[in-house]
């Protein structure tokens with residue numbers, strides 16, 4: 299199922315927060331301000347693509363996903379999901395899409411997941427033969443058998459999330475939206491979920507839109523990454539080209555208790571992050587240059603744990619967020 303988005307915007311109208319006397323005035327005659335959560339996004343996603351839709355907190359991801367699924371109506375712009383307008387054709391669309399919102403369960407709390415699955419198959423009018431086939435595939439990939447007969451309230455987070463994924467894939471949707479599906483899960487559960495999604499994509503050409511702060515999810519599942527920041531699309535690239543984003547650069551990581559805010563930045567060096575006395579610098583991949591930087595750092599600061607590494611996808615993404623938001627959107 300394909301997605302076409304043109305100049306999509308969403309404003310939220312919120313009551314102004316006031317203090318003191320103004321608070322009383324605000325109660326009697328409320329004044330509003332506008333939050334531009336999505337500021338004109340253009341996007342095209344083809345059938346069968348697996349796309350990571352990422353961005354920092356408050357970037358506008360959930361708002362966009364809610365508009366794509368028809369939960370929220372856009373302030374302006376066009377959306378076509380499989381040719382349908384999600385806000386107008388929400389019911390029709392629901393037969394063809396699956397959603398997993400990590401923080402919000404779709405399982406009946408007191409029922410075993412298997413009963414929720416059966417209920418869903420009725421709601422989505424899934425043919426009995428197809429239901430059994432799809433269920434056995436999902437039980438197999440996600441290893442649901444040991445716990446799908448227990449009430450959902452007794453399941454661990456990982457078990458529940460696997461059942462959420464199964465519930466959203468049971469009607470064999472042509473498009474699935476996942477918002478943080480692996481948050482808080484261990485490596486085994488993460489891997490099973492990632493495998494289930496790639497398997498469904500391979501078998502059924504399911505389009506997958508994944509929102510995750512876990513770069514591992516993006517790396518394992520997506521072929522393409524769309525990055526949004528402050529309501530605007532700042533990057534839309536194949537994942538392969540992302541690793542080349544910091545090409546010809548290395549990551550110089552070191553620990554120091556010193557205040558490095560006055561660190562003299564030579565041309566070509568950039569601070570990627572400073573957290574808990576650990577500093578990440580993006581530096582050109584050039585031996586002479588690198589040795590000079592290291593000598594300077596050691597002369598100027600008390601340095602521990604210095605290392606030079608290839609940037610991970612997480613660091614690449616972090617660098618893109620900071621760089622692009624400083625430079626403005628492209």
Ligand SMILES: Nc1ncnc2c1ncn2[C@@H]1O[C@H](COP(=O)(O)OP(=O)(O)OP(=O)(O)O)[C@@H](O)[C@H]1O
Nearest residue numbers: 310312333335353354355356357358359360361362
């Ligand atoms: N219902 C709402 N009313 C008012 N403002 C909202 C509402 N929902 C979101 N916002 C604001 O819109 C902006 C985008 O929020 P959104 O939830 O879409 O971001 P996000 O990228 O999903 O963030 P996160 O990664 O933290 O979930 C934020 O400034 C947020 O405060």
